[in-house]
Amino acid sequence: MDLYQALRDRRSIRKYKPDPVPEEKLTRILDAARMAPSWSNLQCWKFIIVRDPHRKKILADSIPGTNPAARAVGKTAPAVVVLCADPRASGNHDGKDYYLLDAGLAMQQLMLAAYAEGLGTCWIAWFDEAKARAACDIPAEYRVVALSPLGVPVNQPSTRLRKEISEIVYKEEWGKPL
Numbered sequence: 001m002d003l004y005q006a007l008r009d010r011r012s013i014r015k016y017k018p019d020p021v022p023e024e025k026l027t028r029i030l031d032a033a034r035m036a037p038s039w040s041n042l043q044c045w046k047f048i049i050v051r052d053p054h055r056k057k058i059l060a061d062s063i064p065g066t067n068p069a070a071r072a073v074g075k076t077a078p079a080v081v082v083l084c085a086d087p088r089a090s091g092n093h094d095g096k097d098y099y100l101l102d103a104g105l106a107m108q109q110l111m112l113a114a115y116a117e118g119l120g121t122c123w124i125a126w127f128d129e130a131k132a133r134a135a136c137d138i139p140a141e142y143r144v145v146a147l148s149p150l151g152v153p154v155n156q157p158s159t160r161l162r163k164e165i166s167e168i169v170y171k172e173e174w175g176k177p178l
């Protein structure tokens, strides 16, 4: 698949078919995730793939019902990715904690690879960390950074609008149009 097409057309998916995620696809997706750049190549991330209905139910309960992705985790997606990161295994500089970026970059690679495999994902940040931690026995030193359903989308939403380049890019100095 063309990288630019994936970058343009990947969407957050909140409705899934019940079809299981094939192991070979999952392996390729996780392989893509682990190749992400990270602070000093420390790779502070862990990914937990959850298919067990009991654990999925606890994860679903960690997400407020008003979160638009709540049903995807509880009801429709065959698998859930739990993204964890160890802040001590990354770095920080000038008040910026890089474990979140490390984990985010890996997750972005996972999401793009999933798209290339015909699978959907949706970054979920709005959840109760303690409940999600309990669902998978995650050690206290790890932060639970994100959840994502993983599975075959019911449909592929059309490309979502973004800000124009002229609105977000300057030339040489702040405020000077490109």
Ligand SMILES: Cc1cc2nc3c(=O)[nH]c(=O)nc-3n(C[C@H](O)[C@H](O)[C@H](O)COP(=O)(O)O)c2cc1C
Binding pocket: 010, 011, 012, 013, 067, 068, 069, 070, 122, 123, 124, 125, 126, 127, 160
């Ligand atoms: C850091 C972050 C947190 C997000 N949290 C949620 C969430 O809790 N629930 C949800 O439904 N979508 C969540 N999203 C998905 C965004 O709503 C989505 O990426 C955005 O609306 C753009 O749509 P697209 O991904 O389909 O292009 C999150 C995305 C990011 C990057």
